[in-house]
Amino acid sequence: MTTVSSADHTRRDFLYIATGAVGAVGTAAVLVPLISQMNPDASTIAAGAPVEIDLAPIAEGQIIKVFWRSKPIYIFHRTKKDIEEAQNVNVGSLPDPEPDSERVKPGHDQWLVLIGICTHLGCIPLAHQGDYDGWFCPCHGSQYDTAGRIRKGPAPKNLPLPPYAFVSDTKIKIG
């Protein structure tokens, strides 16, 4: 416009910068709650507290399934035969090499505690199945041995171990 003076320019420039700055800061700030709200809420986090499991009722050779943080946890009371099978493997030949001693707590060889989620694509492997007396995943045929290590199939890793500790000889705390 021909009637616009330089004083008008200054005022418009100021308004541009002030409006843009407040608008940009406000929009950026509002992204925080919009993104954060999708993360687990306080009740979900509280429900993910550690759980204690009594091992006494689990018979030798039995596998039970408990839940911690919505994940299935397998607790396997291994027999002597299971332990020997797990220990007498050439660790170097495994897809994800790990000795049995790293899969259990010292002095508690008979207790194998692991997260029952196949490392391939997240299905729950079936217990006491497959060629290695451990687990067999029905989705894509991964097989795990009596230490929960991957032996065959598309899964890349051994079944993961949850954080846990022995509270007493017959009780563990997961989490």
Add this chain to the structure above:
Amino acid sequence: MSGPSTYQPTNRALQWLEKRLPISGLIHSSFIAYPTPRNLNYWWTFGGILSMMLGIQIITGIVLAMHYTPHVDLAFKSVEIIMRDVNYGWLLRYLHANGAAMFFFAVYAHIFRGMYYGSYKEPREVLWILGVIIYLLMMATGFMGYVLVWGQMSFWAATVITNLFSAIPGIGDTIVTWLWGGYAVGNPTLNRFYSLHYLLPFAIAGVVVLHVWALHVAGQNNPAGVEPKSDKDTVPFTPYATIKDGFLMVCFCLVYAWFVFYIPNYLGHPDNYIPANPAVTPAEIVPEWYYLPFYAILRAIPNKLLGVIALFSSIGILAFLPWLDTSKVRSARYRPLYRQFFWLLIVACIGLGWLGSKPPEGIYVILARVFTFYYFAYFLIVLPLLGLFEKTKPLPNSISESVLQAKA
């Protein structure tokens, strides 16, 4: 505005796209080169603010729907979980609840601006009627959203509003049962309200597109109420309207944020923090502030059917405004008598809003009747006659003339 856009992007990728889908040309001609009257004042920024509020309500609403459970046993609890457990849930819910109030505040500013400057007159009748439809959809959406909280006020608002339809002779009860999906407001009612509360904002967005389309066909009205005649009367949308809209949007957001962060429950009713109880009606039932004038009209009429008719007519009458106002002069600037009646209407509407929050007894009823009478008289008597008898001031020859006269 007239004919296809002559806009040619300089970017080669945009040129490629423009040949196949002329979207950047559409944006350019609608929001950049679009000629806006050079005399628009800040009352013209509420259209942009309303689009922003619709966007904010849809975004916060979609987020709240991720955490809300539409079931009579869980709805109230899930709202409390949003307030206490969900990350920033309190903020998102307060943004949505206060956002509704800000949305209605802006729509009232927008409507009354249209009335003051005669924006509903030929050739903008369809534009105006589309606006009335948007307002109706907003009222339905706001009401159903309020019910979702499933507190005491929610439940009894749902009961009272749905019972308005029971006034229809003969088939009223059948219609109300159909609305409820039961013998009273209950889980089926809550479920359908949730479904519709999610749907209607998108319907509003659709009508907003038509509203803006109609606006861009007729062009904007302006404070002088005379159409732009030459290039001297208009300025391009960007930067002039963009900065003006943007500036007031940001100011509007500051007020909005003040409500959200400092007085988030100021506009709400404390009883809505009591879970819905179908066995006990709260001692005092009032709607949200933006419905209060209509509530006052309903209670001003001592007959159930007539009260409901008055309530719906008070909104429906707006659609006929372009033909009820017989004056050819648009802007109240040049209509000295009209201007006084207009401000009386504002007094009546605010008065009705105040009376809607008062108990229906004594002087309050009498005042509500006076204001209700004036509300309808304004549309049915004052406007048709004023056009015939009012001596209007001379109109400026053009927008630029009116601007330069004011400056001189």
